[in-house]
Amino acid sequence: MWIANNWKDYEVLDCSNGEKLERWGDYILVRPDPQVIWDTPKILKGWKKMNGHYHRSSRGGGEWEFFNLPEQWTINYKSLTFNLKPFSFKHTGLFPEQATNWDWFSDLISKEKAKRGNDNPVKVLNLFAYTGGATLAAAAAGANVTHVDASKGMVNWAKENAVSSSLKDAPIRWLVDDCVKFVEREIRRGNKYDAIIMDPPSYGRGPKGEIWKIEDSIHSFVKLCTQILSDKPLFFLINSYTTGLAPSVLTYMIEIEVSKKFDGHVEAQEIGLPVSSNGLVLPCGASGRWSR
Numbered sequence: 001m002w003i004a005n006n007w008k009d010y011e012v013l014d015c016s017n018g019e020k021l022e023r024w025g026d027y028i029l030v031r032p033d034p035q036v037i038w039d040t041p042k043i044l045k046g047w048k049k050m051n052g053h054y055h056r057s058s059r060g061g062g063e064w065e066f067f068n069l070p071e072q073w074t075i076n077y078k079s080l081t082f083n084l085k086p087f088s089f090k091h092t093g094l095f096p097e098q099a100t101n102w103d104w105f106s107d108l109i110s111k112e113k114a115k116r117g118n119d120n121p122v123k124v125l126n127l128f129a130y131t132g133g134a135t136l137a138a139a140a141a142g143a144n145v146t147h148v149d150a151s152k153g154m155v156n157w158a159k160e161n162a163v164s165s166s167l168k169d170a171p172i173r174w175l176v177d178d179c180v181k182f183v184e185r186e187i188r189r190g191n192k193y194d195a196i197i198m199d200p201p202s203y204g205r206g207p208k209g210e211i212w213k214i215e216d217s218i219h220s221f222v223k224l225c226t227q228i229l230s231d232k233p234l235f236f237l238i239n240s241y242t243t244g245l246a247p248s249v250l251t252y253m254i255e256i257e258v259s260k261k262f263d264g265h266v267e268a269q270e271i272g273l274p275v276s277s278n279g280l281v282l283p284c285g286a287s288g289r290w291s292r
């Protein structure tokens with residue numbers, strides 16, 4: 001398992017009975033997590049004295065209850081700063097487990113950049129890019145990044161994160177678009193990328209209502225994406241929060257679409273967050289990584 005264990009401002013303190021107890025900077029949140037099917041005793045005081053608690057509703061969805069939580073605050077990961085603000089659904093605007101992927105590709109980008117120099121930048125495409133965690137990590141490592149998400153609100157939030165991370169003037173192209181339509185257009189335009197990152201939702205919609213359903217759409221989309229990779233791409237990363245996509249499925253898909261064309265190395269693993277009260281690791285989906 002790949003574990004995001006370099007956080008200082010974030011930690012999973014404990015998890016029990018369908019919920020996780022987390023520290024986001026100075027604030028404690030309790031949020032639902034369907035993976036947490038055990039019911040260990042809730043001893044830590046945060047379980048009784050939290051700043052925000054997302055209560056699931058039996059009708060689906062749920063609602064937040066807040067206790068002295070600001071409307072917005074920030075946390076840092078290495079040189080990056082993220083604005084957290086409650087909250088559509090149970091989300092805070094950041095998936096902290098992704099930090100393990102940020103570390104992996106940042107290293108690849110900075111080594112490649114050292115080889116290439118400044119005249120031939122590493123071009124990264126971040127699809128379903130949400131609030132820009134991966135975009136900013138790639139930009140901080142020295143890449144030119146194209147950031148694509150269907151939601152204007154999310155793209156604006158990602159831009160705010162860029163400003164907070166002192167990356168306002170970094171070479172990032174911000175696009176509100178449907179990912180499939182965008183890649184199809186890039187194929188027609190002949191544009192190429194050295195690396196692709198994608199973190200698709202199980203179900204989503206493009207700006208014009210285009211439907212994305214991961215099981216139906218992912219394989220043909222990966223195939224499409226291989227057409228906009230440069231001749232010697234650097235990496236290809238797929239993350240899936242959907243438990244239905246096992247690491248072996250990611251390996252298989254990337255093998256047959258990316259390795260077939262470019263050789264290289266594929267590995268897929270579950271990703272997870274360490275739980276500080278007990279030393280266990282909370283699983284948070286899976287990632288598949290291809291590198292040259």
Ligand SMILES: C[S@@+](CC[C@H](N)C(=O)[O-])C[C@H]1O[C@@H](n2cnc3c(N)ncnc32)[C@H](O)[C@@H]1O
Pocket residue numbers: 094095098128129130131132133134148149150151154177178179180199200201203204205206207210211212
């Ligand atoms: C759950 S987030 C992905 C997580 C994020 N990459 C991260 O780890 O921080 C999914 C994102 O995909 C976007 N999205 C959904 N369907 C889309 C589509 N068809 N085209 C572009 N973006 C889409 C949503 O607006 C949302 O921001």
